[in-house]
Amino acid sequence: MIPLPAAPRGGREAGPDGQARGTPLLKRGFAHMLKGGVVMDVTTAEQAQVAERAGAVSVMVLDKLPSDVRKAGGVARTASVRAIREIMGSVTVPVMAKCRIGHAGEAAVLAEADVDMIDESEVLTPADGAHHIWKWGYDTPFVNGARSLGEALRRIEEGASMIRTKGEPGTGDVAEAITHMRAVSDGIRQVRAMLEDGDSQALVAASRELGASYELVEQVARLGRLPVVNFAAGGVATPADAAHLMSMGCDGIFVGSGIFKADDALERARAVVLATTFWRDPARVLEAQGMVDERGSMAGLDGASMGPRMQERGPQ
Amino acid sequence: MTRMGVLATQGNVDENIAASRAALGQSGTAVRVMSAADVDAVDALVIPGGESTAIGPLSEASGAMAAIRRRAESDSMPILGICAGLVLMASPAQAGPGPERLGLLDVDVERNAHGRQRVSFEADVALPSLGIDSLRGAFIRAPAIARTGAGVEVLANLRGRAVAVRQDTLVGVTFHAELAGHALHAAFARVAAGAL
Numbered sequence: 001m002i003p004l005p006a007a008p009r010g011g012r013e014a015g016p017d018g019q020a021r022g023t024p025l026l027k028r029g030f031a032h033m034l035k036g037g038v039v040m041d042v043t044t045a046e047q048a049q050v051a052e053r054a055g056a057v058s059v060m061v062l063d064k065l066p067s068d069v070r071k072a073g074g075v076a077r078t079a080s081v082r083a084i085r086e087i088m089g090s091v092t093v094p095v096m097a098k099c100r101i102g103h104a105g106e107a108a109v110l111a112e113a114d115v116d117m118i119d120e121s122e123v124l125t126p127a128d129g130a131h132h133i134w135k136w137g138y139d140t141p142f143v144n145g146a147r148s149l150g151e152a153l154r155r156i157e158e159g160a161s162m163i164r165t166k167g168e169p170g171t172g173d174v175a176e177a178i179t180h181m182r183a184v185s186d187g188i189r190q191v192r193a194m195l196e197d198g199d200s201q202a203l204v205a206a207s208r209e210l211g212a213s214y215e216l217v218e219q220v221a222r223l224g225r226l227p228v229v230n231f232a233a234g235g236v237a238t239p240a241d242a243a244h245l246m247s248m249g250c251d252g253i254f255v256g257s258g259i260f261k262a263d264d265a266l267e268r269a270r271a272v273v274l275a276t277t278f279w280r281d282p283a284r285v286l287e288a289q290g291m292v293d294e295r296g297s298m299a300g301l302d303g304a305s306m307g308p309r310m311q312e313r314g315p316q
Numbered sequence: 317m318t319r320m321g322v323l324a325t326q327g328n329v330d331e332n333i334a335a336s337r338a339a340l341g342q343s344g345t346a347v348r349v350m351s352a353a354d355v356d357a358v359d360a361l362v363i364p365g366g367e368s369t370a371i372g373p374l375s376e377a378s379g380a381m382a383a384i385r386r387r388a389e390s391d392s393m394p395i396l397g398i399c400a401g402l403v404l405m406a407s408p409a410q411a412g413p414g415p416e417r418l419g420l421l422d423v424d425v426e427r428n429a430h431g432r433q434r435v436s437f438e439a440d441v442a443l444p445s446l447g448i449d450s451l452r453g454a455f456i457r458a459p460a461i462a463r464t465g466a467g468v469e470v471l472a473n474l475r476g477r478a479v480a481v482r483q484d485t486l487v488g489v490t491f492h493a494e495l496a497g498h499a500l501h502a503a504f505a506r507v508a509a510g511a512l
Binding site: 001002014017018019020021022023025026029030032033034035036037052055056057058088092093094111114115116117139140141273274277278280281 | 324325326327328329330331334335350365366367369370373374377378399400427428431432433434435436437438439440452454456457475492494495496497498
């Protein structure tokens, strides 16, 4: 059984054929099928095919890889419809695409283009400083970034079917993703302790502080995890990065610039998948790490000391 | 005691372990299976949903695929394949590149046959010969069964198409039954115990 929202939201009731579409079960269930896998950022059909051959469970279509978004400056928008269609036609794994935060127009285009999941992403220039997209009404599932438990829960209450850390995209620096993964885990541990102590008043106070409903906070405390799949993202560059994040309890990995900005893309893609799959086995992680050359890793940026950070953009 | 394994290479592993445990109760345990040695240590196996293009090659690399093939052929290990798991159990793809397959179940399976995620659907499915009047099936980017061989029993149809099949102790379904219950896992546990 997977956890579902207490009140049914979104999705269409079964029609005369007895079939229901766009329900939380189907949207959250889709994300469950990605678990233990790697989703790779791609900009072309060729990159998508490399990702699929390497064992990626899904590809994420962008106009520019996050590190190029940084370099290019200006406004980053959703990818070209033509590029999305080419990529959808060239691989059999699910295809995701990013839209700007709060930009329901871009999301509607992506849903109509039949992408399998929409990432409402801080990598693109936020379109709405006050609101994220209200996601329950879409038949297409959404993934959102989060830096803390409160942020994750606010996105889930808006209808996100999957959460990922924000990390600091396009840097090749995994430190921020680690910080965000730990912040979510620590938050869950705190509310779990309140529930175990039977301290309902503390849970009420915590939900006010988290900016989420008591029902959702109580559900998280009971489950000891988010009620949706939770991936790590933002700055993952090496197999060891992926293995470490898996060991912290995330359900899977997004890799952005780390693969196709490296000099050894296919080998690195394979190696990150191997390390994600076999993270419990140190010999396998060594084997994976041995497949990449550190001299070929993206040079990277120090996420903590850089200027404007993508993770701070848009409503939190 | 039934020791149920869940192939844990990639995909919806935890829910299949939970569903197996709920189904078995005091009569067995459910464990993660990664290696050939893990395969040899279980009585029956669930191959969960996920991406068959990831599960197939990675399970070949770990040695699990070869061990599953051997156990299925030499001592008729019962296997339940769900969605991608069914794809992996089926006959090799007729055309075009596809993931490594076990080729245990005499059926042809077409991947993502209904379309992309937006048209994924929920429907009630009856599997009368397994004693299931109705369960809620989640057809998520689901495959379709295009052909069933002579020794294959169709367990369930939806709109005239087979969505669940059985060949001796091998059971394959195109839908997820672990997201909203454990009735299918309970029936499979009985198949594995030789009681159904």
